[in-house]
Amino acid sequence: MKQILKAALLVGAVCGLCVQTPVLAAQARKAESTTAKKPGKSAAKAAPKAASKALPGKTAAGKSGKVAAGNTANGPTRKVAAAAKPAGKPVRAALEMDGDPRRLALYSASALVIDQSxxxxxxEKQPDAVVPIASISKLMTAMxxxxxxxxxxxxISIGEEDVDGLKGTRSRLPVGTTxxxxxxxxxxxxxxENRAAHALGRHYPGGMPAFVQAMNKKAHALGMYNSRFEEPTGLSSNNVSTAHDLARMVAAAAxxxxxxxxxxxAEAKVELNGRIRDFGNTNALVRxxxxxxxxxxxxxxxxxGRCLVMQARVxxxxxxxxxxxxxGKMTRVGDANRIKRWMESASLASDRRKT
Known part of the structure; x- marks a missing residue:
C-alpha cells in the first residue's frame, strides 16, 4: 500500500512540473515584450546621439533638408544639433554695427553726409526739409x-546800405571802410562779415537786384530746385534751402x-583804414x-539755428x-566730430573684416 501511495505522489509531482513550465515560459516572453516596448535609461540616452548624427543638413527622412514634424524639429534633437556646431571666433557686434547710421546720434535738425567719390x-536726417540757411548763403555770394x-x-567801400537793418547785427567794418x-x-x-558780403552784392554790375537774380539763376543751374535767395548775407530768413541742395552748392563751391x-x-591780419585788424574763422575745426x-x-x-557746411576728407x-x-552753440561742431569718429570707426571695422 505504501508503494502505491509513493507512486501516486511521484506521478502528481511530474504532472505539476509539466504544467508550470509553459507558464514560466509565457511569463518570460511577456517580460521580454514589455522591455522592448519600454526602453530603459540606456536606450533613452542613445536616442539623442543617433538623432544628432542625422542633423543638420540631410535628415533621416531624406535629402530634402526638411525636418519631420514632432520632437525631431522642436525638441531635444535641435538642441543637440546646436550644441554640436563648432565654436568660432567671437563676433564683435559693436564693430559690425558701427557702420550703421542709425547708431549715430546727431543733434542737428537736418543733416546730410555725401560720399563725393x-x-x-x-x-541722412530730414535732408529735404526746406529751412532758412543763414550765412551759408555767402558761398553762393562768392560763386x-x-x-x-x-x-x-x-x-569797394562799405556804405550805409550795407548796415544790417534787419537783425541789427554788429560789424567790425565801419561805414566808409574801403x-x-x-x-x-x-x-x-x-x-x-555781413557788411562785406552785402557790399559784394551792391557793387555787382546792375546792383543788388541783378546780383540776387544771378544767385537764384546759379542755384537753378546747380539743380537746387528747393532753394531761394533774397539777399547775399543770409540775414533774411527768406534765404532757404535743403540739406540736399546745399550739398550740391558746397560741392560746386569746392x-x-x-x-x-x-x-x-584760420586767421588773417587785414589793414583797414590804416589799421591792422585780426580776424578769425567762425569754424573752429579749420584750426x-x-x-x-x-x-x-x-x-x-x-x-x-546753428548751421555748418563743409567739404572735407574723412x-x-x-x-x-x-x-x-x-x-546749442557747439552742437554743430559736436555733430561734425561725431560723424568723423563714426566714419573712421566704420572704416576700421571694414578693414578688420577684410583681414
Missing amino acids: TGQPLV VVLDAKLDLQEV MTRETAMLLALMSS RYPEIRQYSTT SDNWEIGVSKTGYISEA ADKPVVIVLLDSV
Missing part, C-alpha cells in the same frame, strides 16, 4: 562774384580755388590738426557734410 549719402570775372583787386573785392570776399567767407582758400583760412577741410561755412540766425574719403539748425 560715389555720390551716395552716408547719413556769383567769381563767375562774373570781376576784378578782385578793385577797391577794401579790395578780394578782402571783402575773404572776410565774408572766413569771418562771416571747385573754386579762391573759395577753398578763403573759407578755410584742428585732426581735420582736412576743403570748404567751410558757418551760419546763424534765430530762425535757422576716413580717406572726400565728403560733403551739411548740418542745419543745431541746438
Whole structure:
C-alpha cells in the first residue's frame, strides 16, 4: 500500500512540473515584450546621439533638408544639433554695427553726409526739409562774384546800405571802410562779415537786384530746385534751402580755388583804414590738426539755428557734410566730430573684416 501511495505522489509531482513550465515560459516572453516596448535609461540616452548624427543638413527622412514634424524639429534633437556646431571666433557686434547710421546720434535738425567719390549719402536726417540757411548763403555770394570775372583787386567801400537793418547785427567794418573785392570776399567767407558780403552784392554790375537774380539763376543751374535767395548775407530768413541742395552748392563751391582758400583760412591780419585788424574763422575745426577741410561755412540766425557746411576728407574719403539748425552753440561742431569718429570707426571695422 505504501508503494502505491509513493507512486501516486511521484506521478502528481511530474504532472505539476509539466504544467508550470509553459507558464514560466509565457511569463518570460511577456517580460521580454514589455522591455522592448519600454526602453530603459540606456536606450533613452542613445536616442539623442543617433538623432544628432542625422542633423543638420540631410535628415533621416531624406535629402530634402526638411525636418519631420514632432520632437525631431522642436525638441531635444535641435538642441543637440546646436550644441554640436563648432565654436568660432567671437563676433564683435559693436564693430559690425558701427557702420550703421542709425547708431549715430546727431543733434542737428537736418543733416546730410555725401560720399563725393560715389555720390551716395552716408547719413541722412530730414535732408529735404526746406529751412532758412543763414550765412551759408555767402558761398553762393562768392560763386556769383567769381563767375562774373570781376576784378578782385578793385577797391569797394562799405556804405550805409550795407548796415544790417534787419537783425541789427554788429560789424567790425565801419561805414566808409574801403577794401579790395578780394578782402571783402575773404572776410565774408572766413569771418562771416555781413557788411562785406552785402557790399559784394551792391557793387555787382546792375546792383543788388541783378546780383540776387544771378544767385537764384546759379542755384537753378546747380539743380537746387528747393532753394531761394533774397539777399547775399543770409540775414533774411527768406534765404532757404535743403540739406540736399546745399550739398550740391558746397560741392560746386569746392571747385573754386579762391573759395577753398578763403573759407578755410584760420586767421588773417587785414589793414583797414590804416589799421591792422585780426580776424578769425567762425569754424573752429579749420584750426584742428585732426581735420582736412576743403570748404567751410558757418551760419546763424534765430530762425535757422546753428548751421555748418563743409567739404572735407574723412576716413580717406572726400565728403560733403551739411548740418542745419543745431541746438546749442557747439552742437554743430559736436555733430561734425561725431560723424568723423563714426566714419573712421566704420572704416576700421571694414578693414578688420577684410583681414
